[in-house]
Amino acid sequence: MLFGSLFFGSVLFGASELETIMKERNLSEKDILAAAKTYQPSGRKDDFIVFSSGGQSGQVIVYGVPSMRILKYIGVFTPEPWQGYGYDEESKKVLAGGNIRGKQITWGDTHHPNFSEKNGEYVGDFLFINDKANPRVAVINLHDFETTQIVANPVIKSEHGGSFVTPNTEYVIEASQYASPLDNEYHPIDEYEAVYRGAVTLWKFDYANGRIDEKNSFTLELPPYWQDLSDAGKGESFGWAFTNSINSEMYTGGIEKGLPPFEAGVSRNDTDFMHIYNWQILEKLAKDSKNYKIINGHKVISIKAAVDAGALFLIPEPKSPHGVDVTPDGRYIIVGGKLDTHASVYDFKKIKQMIDKKEFAAKDPFGIPILDLKKALHGQVELGLGPLHTTFDAKDGIVYTSLYVDSQVVKWDYKNLKVLDRVNVHYNIGHLDTMEGKSAKPIGKYAIALDKLSIDRFNPVGPLHPQNHQLIDISGAKMELTYDMPIPLGEPHDVISISASKLKPAMTYKMGTNSRTGKQHEAMTLAGQERVERDGKNVKVYATVVRSHINPEHIEVNKDDNVTIYLTNLERAQDETHGFGIDLYNIHASIEPGKTASVNFIADMEGVFPYYCTEFCSALHLEMMGYLYVKDPNKKYESAKNSQLKTLSPDALKAEYEKVIATNKATDDVIQSVVKFLKEKGYEKYPRVKELVIDALDQYGKIGEVKAKADAAAKSGDLNNAILWEYQVWQYLVKTADVGLRAKNNLVRELSTPMSEAASRGEKAYLTGGCNGCHVIGQVSSGPDLTGVLLRHENGEKFVFDFIKDPAKFYEDEYIKSMINYFNLRMPNQHMKDNEIKDIIEYLKWIDENAGLN
Incomplete structure (x- = not known):
């Protein structure tokens, strides 16, 4: 067996050892x-x-290529406990956006993910995905891989054809599946x-805000064919979009009445229809109320308005099509028919010429012009049984x-209409x-x-x-299958890379970021700001988490x-996530x-x-x-x-009494020292x-x-x-001391020398940096007191700078x-x-300058 081409002979590997492993595991050189x-x-x-x-x-499942390692699950339409999705209040609001007619939906069927685009090229800013089970579309912000919005379709009752994106992310397209009344009656x-x-x-x-603008969205009414997948035109076909369909027969089933089932009736015709519509014209129609009806609070442009404006056409396509894909340059549209052996390649240039000349073969029962199939085709290629979806090479x-x-999988040339390769x-x-x-520049x-199906591919699990x-490696002349990856979550319908x-x-x-809005959370809490606020039966807890404590520790x-608990993670280091349960x-x-x-x-x-804390975050987790x-x-x-x-x-009781008396005196001494400071400094x-x-x-005053x-009980001997x-x-003393110390800290701030701009920036960096x-200024806490830290080392400023840096x-x-x-x-x-560290050093200088006030 030859190993030289793979492993440089036996220099890096013992050939005999490798050969032994291959023999034991029954591996070929191709496997290696x-x-x-x-x-x-x-x-x-x-x-x-x-x-x-x-x-x-x-x-949504996220994994890498070529390793096929799963990296993350993203909670979208259903709760996901690891991320707290559907359990914290911020994500509950996102999920509530997907409620339909006031009903909470607790499951979803994610189908077609798509990226935001610019000039037809993928941009890693946002991901969109639809819910087939309940017609909804979600927006995932790829700044943090979190779902930030879910919108429910107000008129569609079922869908499959979402979520497809126009070339500059002007619109996200969502097509219905099974025809239904658009109203809710x-x-x-x-x-x-x-x-x-x-x-x-x-x-x-709305790209700038990263959100779907429901008010400026609209729906195009279509015939009761069963619409399926869509794609947006680009390049030569920019401004147009394409949605295929099945059941042009408009068959309505009735197996329980002795009629043929749906599967027989909806595939009787030799062809179905691809819908061709111009979204640039439609968005203009949506600005004039004579072109649309308001259904369930949503604009629906009528078939007639779209046809009259030259914005809606049909082309026959092979029966039961399931994919419609626009080529990278926008010139051709490729359709596969589940019940045909061919893939059909349509030429948009021919389509546009027929539209411009108003050269129509017929009209459907709803008055939509039908273009001639043969005149629209660039050609057809026989690929095999059940062609579905097409994707492009560089x-x-x-x-x-x-x-x-x-x-x-069949590799073929759509321009020259020729099959090149196939792999099982x-x-x-x-x-x-x-x-x-599927982008304008495929790689x-x-x-x-x-x-x-996986049948015999993996260990049996029921x-x-x-x-x-x-x-599949497609970099060479022949395709090579290189890796099998079982996906044990849902029905992973489609991917995008x-x-x-x-x-x-x-x-x-x-x-202090609210991850669902990207803005500062109104309840951001920094160290030293932890507190509990009560308003009748409403209790708000402002808490912080940091290795290795939750503050407060008693509620x-x-x-x-x-009860509402607001939690701010004070960490700045990567991967130092904390959980709260x-x-x-x-x-x-x-x-x-x-x-x-x-x-x-x-x-x-x-x-x-x-x-x-539900994340193992440190040795003291x-x-x-x-x-x-x-x-x-x-x-x-x-x-x-x-x-x-x-x-x-009696002796132990007396000792306990003396202990609490001593504790109360020590606490009161602290209070008196604070009172003395406040009076001397003119707190009024x-x-x-x-x-x-x-x-x-x-x-x-309640003490x-x-x-x-207490004194009366002690005097009577009732210790x-x-x-x-x-x-x-003691309870009153502690509450007094807590508020008094906060008053002292605020007074110290009032009396301190004014901060320079750099020191002020440094304080902000110190607080927001976690x-x-x-560190608590003026006392030892989880870390050392930083008062005087610049004096603890020779060339202290450089030492502190270098230490913070690395x-x-x-x-x-x-x-x-x-x-x-x-x-x-x-x-x-x-x-x-570097500039933040320099500012923090200026802040530390300011602390030392005012240390005598404490």
Whole structure:
């Protein structure tokens, strides 16, 4: 056996060892070559990224080519717990956009993904995908691979032909499938031709805002043929779009009445119709109310208005077609017929000439002009049984078509109408894609066959088999099947691919981002801003998450409170995602670095419920938790502490009393020192500070009455109740201290020297960069106090700059190593820019300048 061409003889590999492995595993040299073509060593990234529909999962699957490694699932039409999609409030709003007639839809059938385009070329900004089960279209922002919008079609009842994009992403096309009344009323089937209709909706896309503009979208009424797939013209055919159909017979079935089933009646004619419509004319018609009706609050342009304006035509096509694909230059349209052995190549130049000359062969029952099939054709090629979908190569004129019945991919020349090659796939291929194969500039190189059946390809896993995505190398003269990938999620109907270099997703969010809007979340919370706000039964918790704690760690609410928890991830380092789940409350959120998300629930279960980080984020991941306490305000609880005190001996009870007295005195000492500072600095001059002081004094004023009860109990010898009252005193002291310290911090800020512009920018970078997640100015927290940090090293400014720039370089430095050991944390690389680091150093200088105020 020859190994030289593959492995340079035995220099890199022992030929005998390789030969042994090949023999043991029954591998051929062809197998080894296929493996080499798809293998990606650790850390090497793929050249192309593929977005696949997830079928009945309602999601999108993302994987790489040539490795075929699955990289991500994107939650779209159905909840996806890992991403918190459908569990946090922000994504619930997105899903609610897909409600139909007020009904929540809990599943979807994703079918046709498509990218945003400019000049017909793929742009990695947005991905669109339709839901066949419930006529909806979703927008996925590829800035972060999250679904940001779902729109429900107000007039179509079922669809298959979405979501196809015009060359500059002016519109997203969604065509109906089974004819239905466009209104929401009951109509019997014997009114089929009179009331039932097909339709194609053109969703206007606002590129700058990344959203479908429902107000400026419209629908074209079509006959009650069953519309199917679509494609938009480009180049020579720019401004036009094409949608094929089945059931030109307008057969209405009735197997339960003894009539032939649908499958017999809808394939009787030799031809069906391809719809040709000019969306540039239609968008003008949509601006004049005489051309459209308002149905369910949506503009529907009538067949008559479209025909009168020269915007709608029909061309016969082979029966039961299932694919319509425009060539990269826009000159030709290729259609495959499921029940024909041919692919038909239409010449748009001929079509346009007939339209311009008004040279029509006939009109359909609805008055739509029909063009002559033979005059419109460039030609037909016999490919095999069941031609479905076509995709393009970088080489001019070369295309690939899937054959469902023959389970093959055929390579052929659509200009010269000649078959070039074919390869077997396993089994019953549906859609087919080459790299960027439907764009104005296809790359080719690889093809992906989406096989509906896998039968004997993989280990048996029960009656429900995975489907099979197969990678085909099309770079040579002969196609080579190189990889089988089972897809165990939904029915992965179609894929679309893009060069990895065109995708520029953010690795972290700007601090406090609402990922579903791309804007700053109204509840962004930075370190030091954590708080709980109560308004009657509405409780709002402003929380932060950072390695390795959730702040606050204790949340107490009353039973039946309406609780909203806002969570901001203070991390700036890549891949430091935190999750948030509350046991037994069906609550989950995924909070990526810089993101703010929220969860809302009614606290309808009494008890104690741990909450925790659901992502294994650090060595102290298990310690990243807290407790939600839900108490019934109408119940009187027997204190476990009280029960414990009752069991103490007199000496132990006295010791406990003295301990709480000492704690309260120490806390009060802190308060008095704060009060002294506030008075000396004239806090009354500063309204914001004064408001906080009033709040603190209000809490402090409640202590006297409770303290008197504690003292009276102690005097009577009832140390048990004395201790409990002293604990109540402590509660008021803590609340006073909390507000008082905030008042002091605000006053310090008022008294501090004015910040330079650089220091002000530095403070912003410090806060939004997540530094305050571990560092608290003026005290030791999860990390060291940064007051005086510039004085701790020779040439301190340079040391701090270099350390922030690349912390890993200093992990073995003796001083830094001691800090790591003490705090059990390493400072991550926050990926600060040089100018941000310089500004932070100016901020640290300002801190040192005003350190004496604390």
